Amino acid sequence: xxxxxxxxxxxxxxxxxxxxxxxxxxxxxxxxxxxxxxxxxxxxxxxxxxxxxxxxxxxxxxxxxxxxxxxxxxxxxxxxxxxxxxxxxxxxxxxxxxxxxxxxxxxxxxxxxxxxxxxxxxxxxxxxxxxxxxxxxxxxxxxxxxxxxxxxxxxxxxxxxxxxxxxxxxxxxxxxxxxxxxxxxxxxxxxxxxxxxxxxxxxxxxxxxxxxxxxxxxxxxxxxxxxxxxxxxxxxxxxxxxxxxxxxxxxxxxxxxxxxxxxxxxxxxxxxxxxxxxxxxxxxxxxxxxxxxxxxxxxxxxxxxxxxxxxxxxxxxxxxxxxxxxxxxxxxxxxxxxxxxxxxxxxxxxxxxxxxxxxxxxxxxxxxxxxxxxxxxxxxxxxxxxxxxxxxxxxxxxxxxxxxxxxxxxxxxxxxxxxxxxxxxxxxxxxxxxxxxxxxxxxxxxxxxxxxxxxxxxxxxxxxxxxxxxxxxxxxxxxxxxxxxxxxxxxxxxxxxxxxxxxxxxxxxxxxxxxxxxxxxxxxxxxxxxxxxxxxxxxxxxxxxxxxxxxxxxxxxxxxxxxxxxxxxxxxxxxxxxxxxxxxxxxxxxxxxxxxxxxxxxxxxxxxxxxxxxxxxxxxxxxxxxxxxxxxxxxxxxxxxxxxxxxxxxxxxxxxxxxxxxxxxxxxxxxxxxxxxxxxxxxxxxxxxxxxxxxxxxxxxxxxxxxxxxxxxxxxxxxxxxxxxxxxxxxxxxxxxxxxxxxxxxxxxxxxxxxxxxxxxxxxxxxxxxxxxxxxxxxxxxx
Amino acid sequence: xxxxxxxxxxxxxxxxxxxxxxxxxxxxxxxxxxxxxxxxxxxxxxxxxxxxxxxxxxxxxxxxxxxxxxxxxxxxxxxxxxxxxxxxxxxxxxxxxxxxxxxxxxxxxxxxxxxxxxxxxxxxxxxxxxxxxxxxxxxxxxxxxxxxxxxxxxxxxxxxxxxxxxxxxxxxxxxxxxxxxx
Numbered sequence: 001x002x003x004x005x006x007x008x009x010x011x012x013x014x015x016x017x018x019x020x021x022x023x024x025x026x027x028x029x030x031x032x033x034x035x036x037x038x039x040x041x042x043x044x045x046x047x048x049x050x051x052x053x054x055x056x057x058x059x060x061x062x063x064x065x066x067x068x069x070x071x072x073x074x075x076x077x078x079x080x081x082x083x084x085x086x087x088x089x090x091x092x093x094x095x096x097x098x099x100x101x102x103x104x105x106x107x108x109x110x111x112x113x114x115x116x117x118x119x120x121x122x123x124x125x126x127x128x129x130x131x132x133x134x135x136x137x138x139x140x141x142x143x144x145x146x147x148x149x150x151x152x153x154x155x156x157x158x159x160x161x162x163x164x165x166x167x168x169x170x171x172x173x174x175x176x177x178x179x180x181x182x183x184x185x186x187x188x189x190x191x192x193x194x195x196x197x198x199x200x201x202x203x204x205x206x207x208x209x210x211x212x213x214x215x216x217x218x219x220x221x222x223x224x225x226x227x228x229x230x231x232x233x234x235x236x237x238x239x240x241x242x243x244x245x246x247x248x249x250x251x252x253x254x255x256x257x258x259x260x261x262x263x264x265x266x267x268x269x270x271x272x273x274x275x276x277x278x279x280x281x282x283x284x285x286x287x288x289x290x291x292x293x294x295x296x297x298x299x300x301x302x303x304x305x306x307x308x309x310x311x312x313x314x315x316x317x318x319x320x321x322x323x324x325x326x327x328x329x330x331x332x333x334x335x336x337x338x339x340x341x342x343x344x345x346x347x348x349x350x351x352x353x354x355x356x357x358x359x360x361x362x363x364x365x366x367x368x369x370x371x372x373x374x375x376x377x378x379x380x381x382x383x384x385x386x387x388x389x390x391x392x393x394x395x396x397x398x399x400x401x402x403x404x405x406x407x408x409x410x411x412x413x414x415x416x417x418x419x420x421x422x423x424x425x426x427x428x429x430x431x432x433x434x435x436x437x438x439x440x441x442x443x444x445x446x447x448x449x450x451x452x453x454x455x456x457x458x459x460x461x462x463x464x465x466x467x468x469x470x471x472x473x474x475x476x477x478x479x480x481x482x483x484x485x486x487x488x489x490x491x492x493x494x495x496x497x498x499x500x501x502x503x504x505x506x507x508x509x510x511x512x513x514x515x516x517x518x519x520x521x522x523x524x525x526x527x528x529x530x531x532x533x534x535x536x537x538x539x540x541x542x543x544x545x546x547x548x549x550x551x552x553x554x555x556x557x558x559x560x561x562x563x564x565x566x567x568x569x570x571x572x573x574x575x576x577x578x579x580x581x582x583x584x585x586x587x588x589x590x591x592x593x594x595x596x597x598x599x600x601x602x603x604x605x606x607x608x609x610x611x612x613x614x615x616x617x618x619x620x621x622x623x624x625x626x627x628x629x630x631x632x633x634x635x636x637x638x639x640x641x642x643x644x645x646x647x648x649x650x651x652x653x654x655x656x657x658x659x660x661x662x663x664x665x666x667x668x669x670x671x672x673x674x675x676x677x678x679x680x681x682x683x684x685x686x687x688x689x690x691x692x693x694x695x696x697x698x699x700x701x702x703x704x705x706x707x708x709x710x711x712x713x714x715x716x717x718x719x720x721x722x723x724x725x726x727x728x729x730x731x732x733x734x735x736x737x738x739x740x741x742x743x744x745x746x747x748x749x750x751x752x753x754x755x756x757x758x759x760x761x762x763x764x765x766x767x768x769x770x771x772x773x774x775x776x777x778x779x780x781x782x783x
Numbered sequence: 784x785x786x787x788x789x790x791x792x793x794x795x796x797x798x799x800x801x802x803x804x805x806x807x808x809x810x811x812x813x814x815x816x817x818x819x820x821x822x823x824x825x826x827x828x829x830x831x832x833x834x835x836x837x838x839x840x841x842x843x844x845x846x847x848x849x850x851x852x853x854x855x856x857x858x859x860x861x862x863x864x865x866x867x868x869x870x871x872x873x874x875x876x877x878x879x880x881x882x883x884x885x886x887x888x889x890x891x892x893x894x895x896x897x898x899x900x901x902x903x904x905x906x907x908x909x910x911x912x913x914x915x916x917x918x919x920x921x922x923x924x925x926x927x928x929x930x931x932x933x934x935x936x937x938x939x940x941x942x943x944x945x946x947x948x949x950x951x952x953x954x955x956x957x958x959x960x961x962x963x964x965x
Contacts, residue, residue, distance in 0.1 A: 071903065098926060140824055141833055141852060142866070147882045147930060149954065153826055175878045177926055184878065543826035 005387065008380040015373075016279060019286035027289040044468065044614055047579060047586055048621055056576035057461065057590070058197025058230045059091070062454040063189040063210065067223040070184045074176035077187035079217035080210075080225070081178075084191055087213070089206045092192040092572045096172065096179035103568035108163045109151075111564070113554040115508065116159035117166065119516040123157055124526060124551075130533035132157050137537065154546040169499050170592060172458050181457040186226075188458050192572070193231055200238035203231035228451040233443055244739045255731035256311065263724045264393050269318040272382055276374035277310040279381075284370030288362050296359055303366035308732055309345060309696050310374030312725040313338060314382060316704060319724055320717030323392045327383040333714075335379060337707050340651045342375030344644045344703075345696035351640035352692065357629050363689065371696075393720060400719040401708045404763030414764040418667045421674035432673070434682020435627040436619075461501060461590030465597055467604060469587040469613040474578065478509035481587035483611030487603065488589070496600050498593025503577035506570040513559045520555045523548065589613060626685070633688050640692070641666075644699070652706075661706050664761035665698035671761075672754040681746070690747045694754030697729060698762070701755075705762040722759065729755050801909040802898070804916055807941050809896030813840045814942075814962070822956040837960065839894045845887070859887050885927040886948075889920055889934045893943065905934070914939050 094100040172179040179188040195202030352364025471477035565571035648658035708718035736748030819834040835849035877884040892900040905920035920934040
């Protein structure tokens, strides 16, 4: 006995110490939400997930300053942009102001003959030149003439104007030289964070830096800075979840403690009750760390709730203590059933474990290892730590077992409810799921409205539709996207969409550049044509010498490369619109103001092979991915249920007994699903995870209930055990259900509802030892 | 200041300043005038000659009907500039076009007697007397200053007689205004 105690304690201490050491030494926590995005195999899907994770759209912060008159807003915008541009947490910042666009303007002037889409051999023919010069003459007499005159001698063919028009197409309104909302109420900025938009912690840091910078630029108290964007959302979501989990866990902890103190009336068992679950959490986290390298913050938060079931394990032991019994003696009676309770949950975790969604797979490992460890601690460590013969717990003034017997007379109500629930589910089977993750977003409506307003002000690309052209090399994909762009421009002119962006706009393909360069005439030719074109016009003979000089220089200069774009901000823009994976290059073509997605899709899909691009509907794609994952999770859950059924058949030595244990729980799950449906709540992944927890906890209720024999000591013990276990679960998940964060309240509501129905069903439909004789040997097999 | 040199030793009559000038101009409800403009442009052999009529109506409407060398109607109302030429109409939002806005306001805000708007866009200097004043405007915004060095408006009472625009490269224009009615 002493040897056993020492061995169990030493093994436990060694494992806990090793887990603690490993966790402290190596474990990295991540807040990257994409582990909860499906790991997909299709090449566009992977690109899509990558775009969601770290694409330029995901890293863009939309910033607005409001609260005063435009001149002061413009000043604040300049100061803030300067401060952020100097911070390494931001890759790129712009407010449309001259200092941020000067590089791009100089580049445009210098390389206009390679960049301008209107450059062609005809443009430099005598007739075109003559026409251009006449038009310029008229323009000189207009108000705009003053502005355009400066470039006339260098650029009579108007290439700069072509470039400015292309650039201005998607530009926000501006006042006092910086971007503003159309009504002048808000100065606008765009900031690209260095961190991925899904990296909630670093996005929060970037948002804090931005707020801090705004404090320091001397804005009056009436001025406010507003920020929005995927990264900001990720940060807010995390903060909200952490906040709620923090105080709800505290509240739930106090309530659970209260229940335990009331039940045991002594501190010993209460303190020991925490041991299995804490050990399970520590070992589980270490296991996830060893297997996955990192542990997601959400895995930890949800995992802690998932293995909350383990709080019940000591309860099943301590509540069943008969007067003068030692823990080991209680276990001798209870362990066969408890072991089944632990193993059913372990088998249930299989469903999560095998998921292709890394986040859920982590949850599965945490839950499986955690529950198993908690079970082992309950079996071997608790008796070693508390070898004494404790006082029996409080006796209840009522018996759940007797109540159950009474309720069995009303079992028909249970059956009717079950049939109704199943009928409801069958009738609604096509509408029972909700794959739109947006519905679980913890963001208030106002945040979404702000985002829409700022996106519209900044003329940000459509968050939903996007084109992707794919080819074997960067050059090839630039060429292809240029062809796509020609068709898209027609769609823009036809009103199908407002506009689009393109890497090739900033860095045309070498082929296109070479064609444009080849369109430039040799110096003598150009001089001759120009001289003829100038005949009869009132220009000075040498007025366009700068033009001739520029063309000659452009003709001899090498083609534009990404190096030339460096420092102008255009390199970042071009690169953000290009992606490479597995020897393939993709040109991402963000769209703006898509008015007719169906027509655009068919137009893009009918393009010839050399111009074809894939039309992506991000929302539909993400819904499809989630739906696909959900189908997989459902299949795995079925597999888990089957494994549990087989386990119970063996454990209880009989199919009928196993069925009698499972029936109340599956009935409870069906009723829960129907209840949620009646409440108008569509089922998501999070409901599925919660239902797995209900399965684990509900099976425990059902198992222990089926073991209780009326009129014996086990009646009182089981009654107390189930009361304590249900009350602790109800306290913990009831708290969670009150959260204003949809994900948390979904889990709380589902588990609370499911467990309450499980208990009721176990009493009403389960076999509460009605045939006590028959089940005398039940659960002995594993003993 | 060529213009000032041609003025008689004036300041005897009464003290004259920006506030008074603006107050006086603010009395005018509508005005209509013919104008002729000479625009010097470096790339041209000789200056351009333009002419037409100007119309101002309080508070924010300004129209410029150019008849020579070609027909063009430019009208500004509030924040929008509309240009009609050869049957085609273009609309430009002034807050999106700082340079054009500055040029438009040099005339419109002066006619309106809009002190704030003028001072927002230009640093302002007034010289002369009520009968013969000049208002010199120097652009505040860098983008505008790169294209317009200064604008000198000369007038008498609540009438504008002449607007001279000086540009950095030596180009510029002089607009002479012949009042029809006040």
